[in-house]
């Protein structure tokens with residue numbers, strides 16, 4: 560649900576138009592048109608002289624440095640806080656300067672942004688450069704993990720699920736997870752397995768009935784369950800691990816409506832309330848084993 564093609568280069572104007580943003584300079588961009596989405600651009604900063612730089616890791620993930628040009632970086636500045644919330648999809652671009660010929664052809668010096676894919680923030684940690692201009696500053700770096708590629712883990716989750724299909728046990732397990740610093744140390748495989756688990760949980764919770772229109776799933780899937788798709792209630796992308804209250808299992812029509820309809824914001828707000836009520840009801844009937852109230856995140860997210 561974004562127009563960017565892997566590897567293709569774009570002018571900054573295109574990035575801003577997609578989000579409905581006017582941010583002229585920042586490396587982390589957001590806007591009203593796509594509230595579940597951040598655009599992060601890398602390049603033109605950091606490097607050896609500064610003592611740090613964004614870094615692509617061999618497994619397809621990235622370390623991406625937060626915002627803050629001098630001194631210690633604050634985790635509560637708007638860009639870093641959005642990254643740290645781990646609740647938004649990241650569209651990631653690397654940056655380069657135009658060549659003389661491109662400047663002549665395009666009539667401008669604007670940088671070019673190459674699309675590198677859609678990512679989630681899996682965690683973050685402090686990083687203090689030991690050399691360069693930023694030596695001794697406490698910086699934040701965020702681990703970006705690509706949203707594609709969890710398919711191979713479905714079988715593993717499916718097998719585990721059949722042994723432990725008690726919805727209360729799964730709810731407790733999924734909502735007990737903390738997002739943030741500890742998750743920086745997760746392997747990509749573990750991160751993706753968590754994503755598969757929360758998707759499986761949502762489909763189990765829905766039991767073959769769409770959680771939006773409350774109609775039965777339109778057909779039976781290959782695994783003999785009613786076919787439903789898992790929708791993420793806050794991010795642009797539906798992939799990634801999260802709390803059960805942030806995902807809904809929907810029929811394909813409702814899922815398309817959630818992404819593409821004119822009234823998608825209102826639809827999302829109704830859906831968030833409904834899912835929260837369902838999750839609270841599951842918590843209420845959970846056998847008493849010191850159930851924690853973990854709905855603060857979900858409750859803070861939408862109108863009501």
Ligand SMILES: [Zn+2]
Pocket residue numbers: 769770771772773774809810811812813814
């Ligand atoms: Zn539906």
